[in-house]
Amino acid sequence: MESPHLEQLEHTFAEHYGAPRGAYLVLAPGRVNLIGDHVDYNGLSVLPMALQRHVAILYCERDDPTVRIVSTDPDYRLRSFELGPSIEPYPEGDWGNYAKAAGQALAQRHGELRGFDAVVHSDIPVAAGLSSSSALVVASALAVLHANDIEMEKLALAELLAEAEHYVGTRGGGMDQAICLAARRGSASRIDFNPLRLTAHPIPPDWGFIVAFSLIRAEKSGTARETYNLRTRECGEALQQMTAALGLADRIDSYPTLLAELPPAQLVSRAEEALEGTLLRRFRHVVSEADRVHRAERALIDYDLKGFGHLLTESHQSLRDDFEVSCPELDELVEIALRTGAAGARLTGAGLGGCVVALCEERRVNKVLKTLAKRFYATRGFEGRLEDQVFLAEPSAGASVAAL
Numbered sequence: 001m002e003s004p005h006l007e008q009l010e011h012t013f014a015e016h017y018g019a020p021r022g023a024y025l026v027l028a029p030g031r032v033n034l035i036g037d038h039v040d041y042n043g044l045s046v047l048p049m050a051l052q053r054h055v056a057i058l059y060c061e062r063d064d065p066t067v068r069i070v071s072t073d074p075d076y077r078l079r080s081f082e083l084g085p086s087i088e089p090y091p092e093g094d095w096g097n098y099a100k101a102a103g104q105a106l107a108q109r110h111g112e113l114r115g116f117d118a119v120v121h122s123d124i125p126v127a128a129g130l131s132s133s134s135a136l137v138v139a140s141a142l143a144v145l146h147a148n149d150i151e152m153e154k155l156a157l158a159e160l161l162a163e164a165e166h167y168v169g170t171r172g173g174g175m176d177q178a179i180c181l182a183a184r185r186g187s188a189s190r191i192d193f194n195p196l197r198l199t200a201h202p203i204p205p206d207w208g209f210i211v212a213f214s215l216i217r218a219e220k221s222g223t224a225r226e227t228y229n230l231r232t233r234e235c236g237e238a239l240q241q242m243t244a245a246l247g248l249a250d251r252i253d254s255y256p257t258l259l260a261e262l263p264p265a266q267l268v269s270r271a272e273e274a275l276e277g278t279l280l281r282r283f284r285h286v287v288s289e290a291d292r293v294h295r296a297e298r299a300l301i302d303y304d305l306k307g308f309g310h311l312l313t314e315s316h317q318s319l320r321d322d323f324e325v326s327c328p329e330l331d332e333l334v335e336i337a338l339r340t341g342a343a344g345a346r347l348t349g350a351g352l353g354g355c356v357v358a359l360c361e362e363r364r365v366n367k368v369l370k371t372l373a374k375r376f377y378a379t380r381g382f383e384g385r386l387e388d389q390v391f392l393a394e395p396s397a398g399a400s401v402a403a404l
């Protein structure tokens, strides 16, 4: 297995722990969600694909339960802890909590565990809605499992880790861990929950998905997390009020069962009578987004670029106006992409900063990339590596572990 950052990983390893012996390399990809945001924690399907950007962990196992982990990025300093069923978290926002989240969940499931010395390198932009945090949780978990010769089925592990990541304080859904572990190269996957399952659909060869960062970080340790958790509660309240208004409260307690009862358009018009204000808007987003995911899956199967693009743009409007998780920079990126010939564009992931995803015909990709560079990044005087902010997404495979 190749990692373009192997030298850097080995160098940092040697600096902290001495020469690596019997080393393994774990790669866990980031993801871009094509459509279906803020629905996974409501039990509804999503349609993401894994990216060509990864969290890479180079590790050597130890013969005690200690985990030492450091990053090639000097902002993330060495962390050291013991694996066990009840691990005291670091202060909120500390990067070591992602490794602890994985370690605690696996110790609860598998008992006593051996630890490792590890170095992390990531080329997934942080706090950008591309799931760098779940990639770190998944990569840490695979290192723990592999160091202990434990095999776990991918989807069982994804379910365990979705729950495990709540350790860092976000009440997230299960999309990120599932796509990170079980993505298929060349495809996007529809993910269904309860029970968790993935259905892969090839991305047509002449479709290009561009990912562009708004330069606004949506830090999961700050206000973005509060807003995220607030949205999860609002969705629950909206559901309760709707089922009560429809006289279904005794037998319907989830969005999927409600959507099995009444079609989305009917639910939206009933909600417009029964709910108001914030809860109406949240409910309308969730139910209409669920419908868009199914229509987008159909459009993907039919190679219907225009139809898929249209749904992306509708999803953005819904996330902006009804779910209120956009921001001016995301809206501007979407507009530039659409004006330059993208078939559709939307914010992707949790929002409040982070990235947009835009769909274009392959022959238009360069023009859209160039225009974004000129109209968005150059006007802000951006001077860093542009290819880290705006790039063409390659539908990639899920996480892997290999001996070096």
Ligand code: NG1
Binding pocket: 033, 036, 037, 038, 039, 040, 041, 128, 129, 130, 131, 132, 133, 134, 165, 170, 171, 172, 173, 174, 175, 176, 348, 349, 350, 351
């Ligand atoms: P990002 O965009 O990576 O913060 C979060 C959740 C997802 C999903 C999306 C919104 C976590 C780990 N991830 O992703 O489960 O709810 O927001 O669709 O909390």
